[in-house]
Amino acid sequence: MKVHANYLRQVQSYRVNLIERQPLNNDSVDLRLRNLEATLGLLPLEFVVKSKWSLKDKDVYLLNRQHAGIDLLDSQARLIVSRSIQNSNLNILIQNAQPTQYASPFPTISSDLAVAQTLKDPSLRDYKLVSSAKLKYFLGAKATSIARLCWEFEIQSFEISPTSVLQRYAIYIDAHTGIKLEQKNQTFNLDTTYPDTIYGQVSAWVTPGTTSDTPQNPPSFESFGGSLIYMNGLPQNYSREDGSYEFAFNGSNELFLSSTLNSDTFEVIDYPSLGDSNLIATREFDVNIDAPPFNLIFNETPLETNTSQVNTFKWLLKSRKFAKSYLPELGGLDDQTFGVVNIDEITCNAFYSGSFAFVKSSANCVNSAYSTVISHEYAHHIVKSLGLAQGAFGEGYSDSFAMLLHDTEVVGEDFYWDGRDIRWPYRSGVRYPCVGEIHHCGQALGGFWWSLRLKLGAKYYEPFGLERSYLLFMNWTAITLGGYMSNGLLPDTITEVLIADDNDGNIVNGTPNSPLICQAANEFGLPCPKFIMMGKSKP
Secondary structure (H helix, E strand, O other): OOEEEEEEOOEEEEEEEOOOOOOOOHHHHHHHHHHHHHHHOOOOOOEEEEEEEEOOOEEEEEEEEEEOOEEEEEEEEEEEEEOOOOOOEEEEEEOOOOOOEEOOOOOOOOHHHHHHHHHOOHHHOOEEEOOOOEEEEEOOOOOOOEEEEEEEEEEEEOOEEOOEEOOEEEEEEEOOOOOEEEEEEOOOOOOOOOOOEEEEEEEEEEOOOOOOOEOOEOOEEEEOOOOEEEEOOEEEEEOOOOOEEEEEOOOOOEEEEEEEOEOOOEEEEEOHHHOOOOOEEEEEEEOOOOOOOOOEEEOOOOOHHHHHHHHHHHHHHHHHHHHHHHOOOOHHHHOOEEEEEEEOOOOOOEEEOOOEEEEOOOOOEOOOOOHHHHHHHHHHHHHHHHOOOOHHHHHHHHHHHHHHHHOOOOEOOOOEOOOOOOEOHHHOOOOOOOOOOHHHHOHHHHHHHHHHHHHHHHHHOOOHHHHHHHHHHHHHHHHOOOOEOOEOOOHHHHHHHHHHHOOOOOHHHOOOOHHHHHHHHHHOOOOOOOOOOOOOOOO
């Protein structure tokens, strides 16, 4: 007979392969138990069959370990026997199969004395004995090698109070010393106590895609990360990127949860002249009735002046996260800034001046707080953090950043009520050199980057082409010296991009994508530097 032991938590599983090829009866099961006891090093007759269940294709014997006819607590076993002649395997699951020494089976303290001593406890004086005391062997949670003889009985209180409803305990008293070995709670309720943790989900109705907030593109419901969660007026934690949140609970009955458009670096402010308050998601709960998750929703009944606030918060946060993922040490990105929305004293515009400003809709234009417009303004903050001059470079860089982040060649799609957009840099026809207004001339830089993004997409396929575009653009961001006067795109810009793309410290022998970079440069009026080996790219 072979025995294989697999430890599953506190239960040992033994598989016994029998030599005989015939169905087992009760006598042969008893014989196998005796053999198993010998194999495990247990005393003979420790396993006692208490009952038997007959299933469809097997019999299950319910066993318990005993010594001198006294059960060992928490030492049950299940013996599973197949009725099939072809399968003569016998399996046994045992709670405790460790060899055990036993105290004397003869008590020196009577059961009456054990019960009387227990009920003298002031906390148990209202309890009554509800089951007769029986002798058991006790190992306890911290199992030792010696099982102690004990009296086991149950007591119950019949009083009903806010803290005690028909409370019942199982008591274990050492039958030799009178010491209480354990008191087990036998009352099991539904657990309507206060949760240890408050958790839930923050969501919002936000303008989808890259187009503006219009009746043709109404807000959609989505998870909303980064907002600050308050409990009963005290700040607790920020919602995660997927909108989930959690924090420890203080145990009060009434629970007033709120969330504001504040992150560790941004705060969205509704323009004061409107007389409106900053958008807050709120909800009240009673923890005696309600249970988590406790969900919060921004802009539950979408309005333009509320949608603009959640849009601003979402895209300022995502724009910063994107930049920080490539330039984690660019300190200016950690500065506390503000996004002021719904400005009604001017129309058809958006601004950056150290903080961000977006205007309310008017007769000609939509509310400017959406997707590429917000990311464009955030990119001006990156230029400032780099210590570079804005001008045509700042406009071209900001267009490039917004187009790549949102993967669109349009900046300010559907900005005007008549369906016109703000800019299409790639199709603008603006090339180097450019003389004119900074937004106009900045399109040469934006067009160059969109051309390169298309070429990288064709070479590496998607989404790898877009990822290559991200990496190259942000590597170039770290080294660029910017533009000059009305030109955001310069001959030096191409050299900078080649250096950012290089992988061996020698751009003269080409870079992994130098042919594509030079092609994009040519499209916007710039030759490739003469020292580059044209047509050759490195792996």
